[in-house]
Amino acid sequence: MxxxxxxxxxxxxxxxxxxxxxxxxxxxxxxxxxxATGSFGGAVDLLADGxxxxxxxxxxxxxxxxxxxxxxxxxxxxxxxxxxxxGLPDDDRIKYRDDLEGFATFPAPFTxxxxxxxxxxxxxxxxxxxxxx
Numbered sequence: 001m002x003x004x005x006x007x008x009x010x011x012x013x014x015x016x017x018x019x020x021x022x023x024x025x026x027x028x029x030x031x032x033x034x035x036a037t038g039s040f041g042g043a044v045d046l047l048a049d050g051x052x053x054x055x056x057x058x059x060x061x062x063x064x065x066x067x068x069x070x071x072x073x074x075x076x077x078x079x080x081x082x083x084x085x086x087g088l089p090d091d092d093r094i095k096y097r098d099d100l101e102g103f104a105t106f107p108a109p110f111t112x113x114x115x116x117x118x119x120x121x122x123x124x125x126x127x128x129x130x131x132x133x
Contacts, residue, residue, distance in 0.1 A: 006030045008053040009051050009053045010032050010033065013037055013038075013039075013058065014058045014085075015061045018094065019089065022089045023115070026112045026115060035052070040061050043061075047073055047077060052077055053081065053123065054119065057069060057082070057085070058085060058086070067084070079130055080126070081123050081127075087108075087109060088110070089111075089112070094109060
């Protein structure tokens with residue numbers, strides 16, 4: 001994936017600090033501009049600043065479902081693509097945490113390449129939808 005092509009601005013909403021950190025690092029290394037927050041209120045504030053091309057959100061944030069949060073945020077920026085990321089990233093920080101506790105993870109964690117490919121695909125689909133509108 002060409003870093004120069006990835007100039008989209010992404011709002012990342014994840015209440016889990018370690019997941020937020022890993023996703024932010026992955027996206028920034030690919031060239032995306034990322035505004036990350038762990039709270040729904042923070043996401044509302046960041047969205048109000050404008051210029052967001054995509055929302056990446058976890059299935060649950062703060063005390064509400066990710067779907068409800070995404071719906072609310074998308075109503076405020078209908079041009080914004082939305083990607084709900086339900087799985088965990090394949091990263092040693094997650095693996096170490098799970099191994100330490102003896103926890104199993106299902107489904108298998110996704111790789112950085114899989115995340116970036118899906119981000120690119122969702123952004124492209126949103127752009128095509130907006131062009132047809």
